[in-house]
Amino acid sequence: MNVKSRVKAGAVVGAAALGLGLLSSPASADPSPATDYRQLTGVGSDTTQHVMNGLSNSTAVTNAGGKIIASWNATGTATITTKATGCAGITRPNGSVLGVSALNRDLADGTGCIDFARSALGPVDASSTDLTxxxxxxxxxxxxxxxxxxxxxxxxxxxxxxxxECDSTEFPNAQPLLPHSGSGTRTLWLQALGMSEADVGYCVNDDIQPNDGVQIANGSQLMPYSVAQWISQGKGFADVPNRRGQSRVRSINGFAPITGTGPALALNTNFDAKYLHDVYNVVPTENLSDAVITETFLRSNSKVCRDIDTIQAYGFGVITRWCGDTTLKGER
Incomplete structure (x- = not known):
């Protein structure tokens, strides 16, 4: 593959035409009220923010202290306050990579302001075992x-x-869109296509918010999309803004991304394997022995793993056998 120039002048649609002013999710999707700090605070992935919001308010994910999870969306106010003391003014992490980075900074500083990071990506560097x-x-x-x-x-x-790669002779008028740097959807998409960052072509608008179909402004545009997000956005959940616009998720290599219709609409877990991926909650390895972390995330009998109804309601597939596994350690 050839290294491409990524100069965008004259090659992309302007921000106003893409509706970038519509990107922030409503504040109610964050902990409401904002002072409802709860026991475990999470940040990061746009892809899993809504299912984690759903799990945070599920009666199945509670203990003697009440609701356990407080999950902050990827977009919204510029800064967030995650705990009652010592945690004001944290820059809101927008995406999997930035969420994990924020968790690492918190771990290094020893502030305890972030307990887990939402990630649509797994680790790439196994030389460290600091994160699970x-x-x-x-x-x-x-x-x-x-x-x-x-x-x-x-x-x-x-x-x-x-x-x-902006090399298509079959579809020369296609206008590809790509999520911003730090987005898990961006990384997963390029990996599935066998591309590196250097392969991204000059014609790509590569600074959009992931999983926001409103940004598709004309019939020539296409963008990567989380199928679980697309399903959940159409269900009318109070905390899930419908950002689908007129978008439709499409098939790849003959595999349809969804099965069923109406209330039975579901993610196709038999999709092409290159485009299937697990989603994660990332925690400091040193905290695996914490009782609240254990009961909430660890092993298949944890509160999150047992709440299959909520996971499927938000469009995700169930991974019963290895849900809650703690063997995967590393860094991004």
């Missing part, structure tokens, strides 16, 4: 287009790679 990546569900990343798009509703990996 605990899987709790499964997702699919596919591409989405406008409902009336002339682009095919099924593309191959090779066709998508050509589009994102």
């Amino acid at each position: 990546w605990i899987p709790f569900a499964r997702d699919v990343v596919t591409y989405a287009t406008d409902l009336g798009s002339p682009l095919p509703p099924n593309l191959t990996t090779e066709q998508l790679t050509d589009i994102y």
Whole structure:
């Protein structure tokens, strides 16, 4: 693959046309009231923010101290206050990578302001064991287009790679969109296409908020999308803004991203394996012995892993056998 220039001048649609002013989720999706600090505070991934909000308010994820989880969305106010004392003015982490980075900083500083990071990505560096990546569900990343798009509703990996490298002779008018740096969806998409950051073509608008179909402004545009997010955004949950717009998630290599219709709509866990991935809650390894961490996240009988109804309601697939596993350690 050739290294591409990433100059965007004249190649992308302006921010106003993409509706970037609509990106912030409503404040009610954060802990409400904001002083409801609870026992475990999490930040990070846009992909898993809503399912973690759902789990945070589930009667199944409680103990003698009440509701356990306080999960802060990826977007919203610039800063957040995660604990009653000593944790004011934390820059809100927008995405998996930034969430894990914030957890690492908190661990290094010893402040205890962040207890876990939401991540759609696993670790890449196994030389460190400071963090443990605990899987709790499964997702699919596919591409989405406008409902009336002339682009095919099924593309191959090779066709998508050509589009994102800006080399496509088959679809020369395609306008690819890509989430901002630090987004797990961005990383997963490029990995699935066999691309590095250097391979991203000059025609790609690569600074959008992930899983926001409103940003698809015309039929020539396409973007990677979490299928679980797309499903949950259409369910009318009070804490899940419908950011789908007129977008539709599409098939890759002949695999449909969803099964069923209406209330039975579900993620296709038999999708092409390159686009399937687990999602994680990342905790400091030294805290694995903490009783609240253990009962909430660890092993298949943990409160989160047993709340299958909430996980599936928010569009994710269940990973019963290895949910809550603690063997995966490392860094991003």
